Amino acid sequence: MIDAALSRSIRVRSYGKNIRDASRTFRLSADADLRATLKRAALAAVPKHEGWTLQVFTVERTAEGERVVTLLDTLARREVGSPDFAAALAATLDGASAALAVTARDAKRVERVRSALSGPARSG
16 A cells, blocks of 8 residues: 555755755645656756756656665766766655656766666666
């Protein structure tokens, strides 16, 4: 059974020179579009730089136990500390849905994230 409070509440984390969590949890109304809200939250938390490549990835769990948030967090952490990369992750508290906004001066860095997500299925 899905806990409605956890599936309708989101947290946001940003990745840049360091990792920073939003200081609060955001609760969504029952009629809010969850996927669109996750995308907007991730986009709002990532810095905008003219000329940088920006892409948003959304992921939803398809089976109990899948760790989609952990996967996106790992991909963003690979690049933390670089001045030419930033990302933001917005996820439901139950971990069932998440959006990762990635921006970089070099488009190849964004492509690496896309390739990792479209590669062979991963477990755990």
